[in-house]
Amino acid sequence: MELRHLGRTGLRVSRIGLGTLSWARGSGGPSGSGGAHSGREESGESHEQHVRNAADQLKAFWEAGGTLVDTADVYGDGEAEYLLGRMVRDLVPRRDLVIATKAGSVPEPDRRFDCSRGHLLAALDASLERLGTDHVDLWQVHAWDPCTPLEETLQALDTAVASGRARYAGVSNFSGWQLAKAGTWQLAAPGVRHRLASTQMEYSLLQRGVEREVLPAALDLGIGLLPSSPLGRGVLTAKYRQPGPPPPGSRGASERLAPFVEPYLDETAGRIVDAVATAADGLALPPHQVALAWVRDRPGVTAPIVGARTSQQLAEALSVEGLSLPGEIRAALDDVSAPVHRYPDQDWSEL
Numbered sequence: 001m002e003l004r005h006l007g008r009t010g011l012r013v014s015r016i017g018l019g020t021l022s023w024a025r026g027s028g029g030p031s032g033s034g035g036a037h038s039g040r041e042e043s044g045e046s047h048e049q050h051v052r053n054a055a056d057q058l059k060a061f062w063e064a065g066g067t068l069v070d071t072a073d074v075y076g077d078g079e080a081e082y083l084l085g086r087m088v089r090d091l092v093p094r095r096d097l098v099i100a101t102k103a104g105s106v107p108e109p110d111r112r113f114d115c116s117r118g119h120l121l122a123a124l125d126a127s128l129e130r131l132g133t134d135h136v137d138l139w140q141v142h143a144w145d146p147c148t149p150l151e152e153t154l155q156a157l158d159t160a161v162a163s164g165r166a167r168y169a170g171v172s173n174f175s176g177w178q179l180a181k182a183g184t185w186q187l188a189a190p191g192v193r194h195r196l197a198s199t200q201m202e203y204s205l206l207q208r209g210v211e212r213e214v215l216p217a218a219l220d221l222g223i224g225l226l227p228s229s230p231l232g233r234g235v236l237t238a239k240y241r242q243p244g245p246p247p248p249g250s251r252g253a254s255e256r257l258a259p260f261v262e263p264y265l266d267e268t269a270g271r272i273v274d275a276v277a278t279a280a281d282g283l284a285l286p287p288h289q290v291a292l293a294w295v296r297d298r299p300g301v302t303a304p305i306v307g308a309r310t311s312q313q314l315a316e317a318l319s320v321e322g323l324s325l326p327g328e329i330r331a332a333l334d335d336v337s338a339p340v341h342r343y344p345d346q347d348w349s350e351l
Helices: 047-063 075-090 117-131 150-162 176-187 214-221 232-237 258-264 267-283 287-296 311-322 327-337
Strands: 003-005 012-014 017-019 068-070 098-103 105-108 111-113 136-141 166-172 196-202 224-228
Touching: 017 047, 047 075, 047 311, 075 098, 075 117, 098 117, 117 136, 117 150, 136 150, 136 196, 150 166, 150 176, 166 176, 176 196, 176 214, 196 214, 214 224, 232 258, 232 267, 232 287, 267 287, 267 327, 287 311, 287 327
Parallel strands: 017 068, 068 098, 098 136, 136 166, 166 196, 196 224
Antiparallel strands: 003 012, 105 111
16 A cells, blocks of 8 residues: 655555554544444444454454554544454554554543643553553544643643654644644644654545635645545435435444434435436445545545445455546536535735
């Protein structure tokens, strides 16, 4: 698999990343998922099957040349990290992987995120213990915390990098102004503060909102974009095109996860999915490969994070490696999914 530099850093990662939310039994919800929102309770698989499925995914990813594996401390309350650490010890060499994890989300009723120095550094130590490693390659703040001064959060990232517990640092789910402020703060004291390497955001043909402010900021600051949910929460597989109830076993058919899928089942999304399916028919490819190739090759993108329920699904996604969409197909998909850019989302001189 082709490798790409993560932003303006020396870290190289595979241009498709493996998401691990599906390794966390019973986990769900949209917070920095990496693309899959299902658990053992949804599929009915046993614990042994669940572990074997995760192991099969990691091995298939590694054998395909994949390196970037994305997880978080809240995926299954740490279960995804624990499984990854176990597999790195027993199945795949640690040196062959770029392990990325996140911290900052908290399961508290009165506070969704805690990016204070104390919480972040304690969470990193706990992640390292579960992962069975002395460092992660990329450590990411899971989301903006309005209750903690930004400089305190960023100082925690610097501490982690300076101590060797994290090789690089990034953020997730930051808006355009938040990313610009954080990236600029880090660049203001070179040699003391460490450049942000990445930002992880939902990005697909069905969600191009990052193109208004986040992506321009990332490009200007040399921050690599790691798109989550690159298949539009599963909708770009075209599984929901047929009238009637969602397919059995899909997220749309799950009482718990249907609200996560529902926003992408409107008429506008339907037109985009139809265009993807038409392009796929013309190229004799499945729709999800067309959608994944589109986002992978967008300007500023380093590596979409792909989540899968099974190793077979993952293998189908990884087969996009040799695919480059023809220019006319890319242009048609660009047009049908184009977000509305109005003042002040773009250069006023172009309006």
